[in-house]
Amino acid sequence: MIFLTRRATFSASHYYWNEAWTAEKNEQVFGRCANRNGHGHNYTLEVTVAGEPDPVTGFVVDLKWLKDAIEREVLAAYDHRHLNLEAPEFAKAIPTTENIAIAAWNRLEPAVTKAGGARLSRIRVYETPEIFAEYRGEP
Amino acid sequence: MRAYFGRRYMLSASHRLHADALNAEENRAAYGKCNNPHGHGHNYVVEVLAGGPVDEETGMVVDLGALDASVQTKVLDRFDHANLNLDLLFANRVPTTENLCKAVFELIEDSIAPAELVQVRVEETENNFFEYAGK
Numbered sequence: 001m002i003f004l005t006r007r008a009t010f011s012a013s014h015y016y017w018n019e020a021w022t023a024e025k026n027e028q029v030f031g032r033c034a035n036r037n038g039h040g041h042n043y044t045l046e047v048t049v050a051g052e053p054d055p056v057t058g059f060v061v062d063l064k065w066l067k068d069a070i071e072r073e074v075l076a077a078y079d080h081r082h083l084n085l086e087a088p089e090f091a092k093a094i095p096t097t098e099n100i101a102i103a104a105w106n107r108l109e110p111a112v113t114k115a116g117g118a119r120l121s122r123i124r125v126y127e128t129p130e131i132f133a134e135y136r137g138e139p
Numbered sequence: 140m141r142a143y144f145g146r147r148y149m150l151s152a153s154h155r156l157h158a159d160a161l162n163a164e165e166n167r168a169a170y171g172k173c174n175n176p177h178g179h180g181h182n183y184v185v186e187v188l189a190g191g192p193v194d195e196e197t198g199m200v201v202d203l204g205a206l207d208a209s210v211q212t213k214v215l216d217r218f219d220h221a222n223l224n225l226d227l228l229f230a231n232r233v234p235t236t237e238n239l240c241k242a243v244f245e246l247i248e249d250s251i252a253p254a255e256l257v258q259v260r261v262e263e264t265e266n267n268f269f270e271y272a273g274k
Binding site: 016018020021029030031093094095096097098099101102124129130131132133134135136138139 | 140141142143144145146147148188193196197198199200203204
């Protein structure tokens, strides 16, 4: 089994806010991230797929295809966007790094599965070089 | 849904690799430059990986403030700008990065509940790093 990772970057704004809470509780739990005017990050997305190399091409997956799929399924929706206001999955869910990793998985997984050959293994999202979240498709 | 949250910290410390069970010549053979009696130092990167269900109210696996506070008090305050050989944890074990990695895991293991400590990675330089995921 080979694990292959493709990295991509996107820049987006967001804020953390739970509508079920008071303003005081939001500010207490989320601190500066609760500023309703939003703030932004340069995110790095790492997409890892797993599979056996094709006996003819030697590829687990065609990297150009994976690059295009990441751009089409994830970057088109997130890059230079306000995640709370423009990505439908964050109309209710808070766009934390954890939830972005899960949402990117949900966006990409059908395309990877449909292409055949490899399975999506891991999505890692760096919010800054020091902070990241990861989703491995676990329930 | 189970997800993972990772955080990277930096600490600078000195150490000397020297095993009391080996004689001077054997220590030099085993550890080379790292056996220099005066010690040497590194900028270590400590990467902590926590796992657990994503909290439905906060969207988070672990409270970043609580994780930072735990690592600060238990690890960074203890090892940053210190000589690792003089720490009691290394009284009977050589402060290799393998052993530092295990020590960091054990120091913070019980303090990030309800999240679970999944792995600690310690990068000694840009070219070598060590990972420990518990027993």
